[in-house]
Amino acid sequence: MKSLLSQRAAHLKPSATLAISTKASELKSQGVDVVGFGAGEPDFPTPAHIREAAKKSLDRGETFYTPVAGTPQLRKAIAARFLVDYGLEYKPEQILVSCGAKHSLYNLFHALLEEGDEMIIFAPYWVSYPEMMELAGAKPVIVETSEDDRFVPDPGRVESSITSRTKAILLNSPSNPTGVLYPQSLLEELAKLAEKHDLLVISDEIYDKLLYDGLKFAPFATLPGMKERTVTVNGPSKTYAMTGFRIGWLASTQLALVKAATNIQSQSTSNPTSTAQAAAVEALNGPQDEVERMRAIFEKRRDLIMAEIDKSEGMFSVRPDGAFYAFLNMTQFYGKKGISDSATMAQYLLESRNVACVPGGPFGSEDHVRLSFATGEETIRKGMERIREACQALG
DSSP: OOOOSOHHHHHOOOOHHHHHHHHHHHHHHTTOOOEEOOOOSOOSOOOHHHHHHHHHHHHTTOOSOOOTTOOHHHHHHHHHHHHHHHOOOOOGGGEEEESSHHHHHHHHHHHHOOTTOEEEEEESOOTHHHHHHHHTTOEEEEEEOOGGGTTOOOHHHHHHTOOTTEEEEEEESSOTTTOOOOOHHHHHHHHHHHHHTTOEEEEEOTTTTOBOTTOOOOOGGGSTTOGGGEEEEEOSTTTTTOGGGOOEEEEOSOHHHHHHHHHHHHTTTOSOOHHHHHHHHHHHHSOOHHHHHHHHHHHHHHHHHHHHHHTSTTOEEOOOSBTTEEEEEOGGGTTSTTOOSHHHHHHHHHHHHOEEOEESGGGTOTTEEEEEOOSOHHHHHHHHHHHHHHHHHTO
């Protein structure tokens, strides 16, 4: 029989974050006391008024197809949120609602990229970026960053990576996995490069509401001259604890690009779930006090996990500005008992102390493991104590 798999399917790697969460869940189902630092989602219940909106939508019988690009109500709500929060004006037809921000990116990459095109991303990066680019036939061009510089890319290195095939620069700030918010000075330099080399900028802003230490978020599209060059990707998953609803969106003034991404969606998933869209309308239009409550709790947890790391010999993490991840440097323990990279370190922590964390290799750094602090304070303390014990046992 001929090979059943296409080359792109054969070379595609599974999501490392979902794989570690699955393994942890399997152990928990067997009665093992696992401390899970793997999940990239809030551990809070979706706010009650949002859940109630989903129920009412079902009671109204809203269980049928919607327009492919999303309901008019939701696209209007997204546009209103952009305007209220950031002074950015988008028309509903410049917005495409998809089945999660990941799906938004997938549609966008296939609408934008030709075979052999290049897109610049910064390492460490979210695990799915390079895989989705390659599925679209493009080449991810990875610009390395330094932990000594808080993983902030050097504009000179970025420009030296631009070629005639470069189509876009992809940003994720605050970052998954580092939690770093890029400084305004860097964003301004990247804006100059985008204009100089006629590039699009894709700005993944899914963690825009999860910032600490009084920091304020400014979308890339708010920079002078950048609205026309920017595709903004976002969604309610992290802000409103709605990961399972699978809603995300992109916004761009480049109407032809939005329409192309919509056409791609029309031939794959069609519309996002009708009930989930109704819930998202309520999330955006309803009271926002729960957003601040969850953000404040995440900030407290950030402070706790950093205090735990600081008192752990041989470990280091850049202090996250936002999101809910600590990117923990574990190189001090490599070369001991067969530990040679992030995968073997994560495996050792899981097998020796039942601590689930995500290896940094799929994020572009073998020096690190990612810890999500989207979990309770006692769990953070217990998990960090187990990590210290595991590392002390290495000698």
